[in-house]
Every structure is written in C-alpha cells, then in structure tokens.
Amino acid sequence: MLVNGTWTKDWTPVQAKDDKGRFVRQISEFRHWITKDGEPGPTGDGGFKAEKGRYHLYVAYICPWASRTLMVRALKQLEEYITVTVVNPVMTDQGWQFDGFPGSHADELNGHQYIHQLYTQVAPEFTGRATVPVLWDKKTATIVNNESADIIRMLNTAFDHLTGSVLDLYPEPQQQEIDQLNASIYEQLNNGVYKAGFASSQFAYEEAYQGVFNMLDILEHQLSDGRSYLLGEQITESDIRTFVTLIRFDAAYYGLFKCNRNLIMQMPFLSKYVQRILEVDGIRDTVSIDHIKQGYYSIKALNPNGIVPVGPALHIQNIDAL
Ligand SMILES: N[C@@H](CCC(=O)N[C@@H](CS)C(=O)NCC(=O)O)C(=O)O
Structure with a gap:
C-alpha cells in the first residue's frame, strides 16, 4: 500500500482486522461524480460533466468490484463513451501491474507500470491501498472516483441524454x-x-x-x-x-x-x-475465467506456491471460450 505517497513493499491482501480476526475493507477516498451537466453529485466536487471520450476506467477482470463497473458500462451502452484499461491479473509486490498477460493492457493513457502510480500522480502524499476500479478523467488528469458502488450508480444515469439508453438499473x-x-x-x-x-x-x-x-x-x-x-x-x-x-x-x-x-x-x-x-448482450466480454483463476490463486498469503487448480469443470455454457 501507499504511505505518504511512497509504496511500502510486501503487499498483503488483509487490509485491517478487528479484535475477532475479521477482515475489514478500506473506505474509498475519491468520491466525485460524473453528472449530466457537471453539477456536483451526492459527494465530492463538481466539474465532471458527462462527455463522450472524456473518461476512462482502470479495471482488473479478477476484481468483482471493477467488474460491476464493466457490466454497467456494457448494459448502458457506454463502450463508445468510456475507454478501459485492464491490468495484469497477477498481483505483484507493488500491487496491480499493467501489461504482460493475455487480455491485459499497457497504460497508454498515463504510461505507468503500476496502478499505485495513478494515485500518487493525483495525490502525491496518498496513504491507502491502490485499488481498482479507478474512474479517470482525461481532461483534468485526475481520479473522479474509486468506489465501484458510486461508479455504477452514476453510469446508470449520467450519460442517458447522450446515449439514449432507457435501461434503468435503479428504478x-x-x-x-x-x-x-x-x-x-x-x-x-x-x-x-x-x-x-x-x-x-x-x-x-x-x-x-x-x-x-x-x-x-x-x-x-x-x-x-x-x-x-x-x-x-x-x-x-x-x-x-x-x-x-x-x-x-x-x-x-x-x-x-x-x-x-x-x-x-x-x-x-x-x-x-x-x-x-x-x-x-455485452456481459460475456466482462468476464475472464482465466484472469479470475490466475489472479486469485496468485495471492501468496493464501497460496504460497501459486499453483492454480485445474478444476472444477465449469458447467456454464461457453465459459471455456471466455
Ligand atoms: N470499495 C472498492 C473496493 C475495491 C477493491 O477492494 N479492489 C481490490 C481488488 S478486488 C483491489 O484493488 N485491491 C488492491 C489492494 O487491496 O491493494 C470498490 O468497490 O470500488
């Protein structure tokens, strides 16, 4: 994780635990909203108007939180509006890394090697975990939001006047x-x-x-x-x-x-x-069973030798083609 903008080695999956040994998840830090006219949303600052091509999602196919943003992007026909970079599924000792795995990408937008560099680009003194998804604003080179619950909610409505989408996931x-x-x-x-x-x-x-x-x-x-x-x-x-x-x-x-x-x-x-x-329509492309297996089974704290199980045979139709 980052401490005052410096990456501390030895990534571990457990962020914090309570007195009974329960896993405690970190609260997300960047909470601005894209809105139709750029007015502020429920949290954070305004200035993030819905515009074609302005925003970008950094995701991991292994990550369920990131995948829900990809699903909403697909369902709301936002593929042409919001571009995407997929990180390597295998967690390194510097967290999420770009490129080097089938289906993952280089960071063509900012030229970074690791996701944590995005965080320090925006907040040089950032302390916390460098998580995906990250919703990025290309215009102001900043993180709009890194909380998937907010991202899926804003994508449900903010671009409707541009896309003509009538699907409402939160009626x-x-x-x-x-x-x-x-x-x-x-x-x-x-x-x-x-x-x-x-x-x-x-x-x-x-x-x-x-x-x-x-x-x-x-x-x-x-x-x-x-x-x-x-x-x-x-x-x-x-x-x-x-x-x-x-x-x-x-x-x-x-x-x-x-x-x-x-x-x-x-x-x-x-x-x-x-x-x-x-x-x-569009959902199958948001799923990579290969990334999911490789990614989860690379968590050294749980699987020190990194061996990825062959099974179970999945009975989901066409899943092998993913
Ligand atoms: N609250 C965040 C959680 C995101 C999250 O925990 N992402 C994990 C991957 S599944 C992550 O990036 N972890 C990196 C780390 O903990 O260092 C959200 O829903 O957007």
Missing part, C-alpha cells in the same frame, strides 16, 4: 428494496467470501462461511418462483452485484476462500440465473 419505485437487498448481498456475499478467505481466526471464518451460504440459500429460494432476475423480470443493480460474486464462486471462492459447502453449479436456480445474465 425509483424499487430503490428502497434494491438498497436493502444490496446491503445484505454486500455484507454476506460480496464481501462475505473475502471475509471467509481472509479470516485470521476460525471463528471469523465460520461466521463468514455461514453468512455466505445463508445468502446463497435466500437467493436460490427467491429465484425458485421462476422469475428471471432477483426483483422480477427487469435486471437491476442487485443482479449486477450478485452476478460478480457468483461467476467467481466455483472457480475461486469455493477452493481458495474455503467457501466449500457446495458449488454454485449445484444450486439449480442460481446456475440458470448466472447463465441468463452471462447471455445478456
């Missing part, structure tokens, strides 16, 4: 329901798998494991009435947040993070749901 009448569902999905599932994987006590691991499968059971049940998406026939933010964890589950979390009561492919409604979302 007004369902906002309360979506917020409630998102909160439990985040706590028990999205971050729950990390809490299981990075637990530093048996207690913290088991608590997280229970949460993960409790949430999966709830979602499996919710889908069992035949609905297409969690809240009905319309895809929403909650589906995006759920999908990014489900698509990584069998390939990485089941093994590496010890979330091993069962695979997602053993849960019939959830497997069909994953397949359904994967088939939505």
